Amino acid sequence: MPKKSDIKQSEEWQKATSYEILDSDIERQRKLIGYWEAMRRADYVQTASEDSIRNWAYGSGDDNPLFTDPAYARKTRWGGVIAPGMMVGQISKPMLGDPPSDEIRALRKSLFKGIHVFVSGADFTFYRPVRPGDSIYAYEGEVSCEVKQSEFAGRSVVNVTRRVKVNQRGEVVATYDLLRILTERKAAAKKGKNAAIEPATYTDEEMQAIEDIYAAEKVQGAEKRWFESVEVGDSLGLQAKGPLAVTDIICFHAAGYGFTPYAPTTNRRAHKNRQRIPAFYIKNEQGIPDVAQRLHWDPVWAQAIGNPMAYDYGVMRENYLWHYLNDWVGDDGIIIQLHDEVRKFAYMGDVQRVTGEVLGKRVENGQNLVDVAVKFVNQRDEETVRGTATIALPSKDKPLPMYPPVPEDIAETAARMMARHWELGGS
Numbered sequence: 001m002p003k004k005s006d007i008k009q010s011e012e013w014q015k016a017t018s019y020e021i022l023d024s025d026i027e028r029q030r031k032l033i034g035y036w037e038a039m040r041r042a043d044y045v046q047t048a049s050e051d052s053i054r055n056w057a058y059g060s061g062d063d064n065p066l067f068t069d070p071a072y073a074r075k076t077r078w079g080g081v082i083a084p085g086m087m088v089g090q091i092s093k094p095m096l097g098d099p100p101s102d103e104i105r106a107l108r109k110s111l112f113k114g115i116h117v118f119v120s121g122a123d124f125t126f127y128r129p130v131r132p133g134d135s136i137y138a139y140e141g142e143v144s145c146e147v148k149q150s151e152f153a154g155r156s157v158v159n160v161t162r163r164v165k166v167n168q169r170g171e172v173v174a175t176y177d178l179l180r181i182l183t184e185r186k187a188a189a190k191k192g193k194n195a196a197i198e199p200a201t202y203t204d205e206e207m208q209a210i211e212d213i214y215a216a217e218k219v220q221g222a223e224k225r226w227f228e229s230v231e232v233g234d235s236l237g238l239q240a241k242g243p244l245a246v247t248d249i250i251c252f253h254a255a256g257y258g259f260t261p262y263a264p265t266t267n268r269r270a271h272k273n274r275q276r277i278p279a280f281y282i283k284n285e286q287g288i289p290d291v292a293q294r295l296h297w298d299p300v301w302a303q304a305i306g307n308p309m310a311y312d313y314g315v316m317r318e319n320y321l322w323h324y325l326n327d328w329v330g331d332d333g334i335i336i337q338l339h340d341e342v343r344k345f346a347y348m349g350d351v352q353r354v355t356g357e358v359l360g361k362r363v364e365n366g367q368n369l370v371d372v373a374v375k376f377v378n379q380r381d382e383e384t385v386r387g388t389a390t391i392a393l394p395s396k397d398k399p400l401p402m403y404p405p406v407p408e409d410i411a412e413t414a415a416r417m418m419a420r421h422w423e424l425g426g427s
Helices: 004-008 011-016 023-031 050-059 085-090 102-108 185-191 204-216 246-254 267-276 292-296 299-304 314-329 408-423
Strands: 116-126 136-150 154-167 172-183 235-241 281-283 289-291 334-342 352-364 367-378 383-392
Touching: 023 102, 023 136, 023 154, 050 085, 050 246, 085 116, 085 154, 085 172, 085 314, 116 314, 136 408, 154 408, 172 408, 204 235, 235 314, 235 367, 246 314, 289 292, 292 299, 314 334, 314 352, 314 367, 314 383, 352 383
Parallel strands: none
Antiparallel strands: 116 172, 116 334, 136 154, 154 172, 235 352, 281 289, 334 383, 352 367, 367 383
């Protein structure tokens, strides 16, 4: 196998790591805050179906029958299959809208060109479920842009983008605030902070201990978790995620994670993509232009930009977090809000042990709410994900909790964006 030192000597590596975060880019990014635009891109899944919902759940290792078994789901309060909550973030049908002005185009041109981007966390608020037959549209805009010193790669930019997800009826389904870290690849490679991390290996006994956690996991399902029975300090249980393998990355992509508009693709479509975004394609050690995104499965490229090996997507662990919470909630409860922070990389071979506890309970606007905290800890005893969530649970006097109302400003903007979509001939 070629060594990272070999690829670092290549002209391609030198070119790929030559891009820097510019003050002018930061200034331009900040001028984009508050501008809302229809998302014209098409994700791999544009309209939900029983099949795509089941595949998404399976791609995250979730076999909850509410998502995977239509006969079971018909007997629940939902009357049929609904999608795991996080799936809404990865469904998108092109929304038509007015083109950006010349000023906006100029601000975006070659913005942060060649700069490495990774997901560092998100905030979700859910307003209704996604059902089979739902097409999901989105509009998005920049919320904030901050400059920080990153432990991993020196100077970095923390950027928050809000995506408002809307169904074909013009109803707001969720808001998704995506937190991304932009770092200079050369700085990350020089820093080498994590270079000493060795790939995890497991004895038969250690693997059996992980299998035992999986075997003991429980889906609350049709058994109601009553608000009255929950107490502050209660454990949410223990789950395992991993050990991470390239197969997990493949399954997540096959389930519908497209990473658009930089999607991995092949043959003629890959050729067209290389013409469209040449900076995203870096030659590998065989001289083949391949996606910079391959750091999630290519150890040579991952090492070349400062990591000891390939690692997962932050979005994967966000889905694992939602999976963990929903197993505890049961069919009748609703995860209303979720905040997550991806604090460490999850490298190939890493296993996560997921635990959580109840922080508080309250009655607000007629809803019986429970606040919880969750953390992921790997085999090196490092906390890799920290999350909090607000959950509406059934109670003896109100057995069916409801989603929260959509804030007026978001509902009005969504209605205006969808009206324009239909005026322009959108379906």
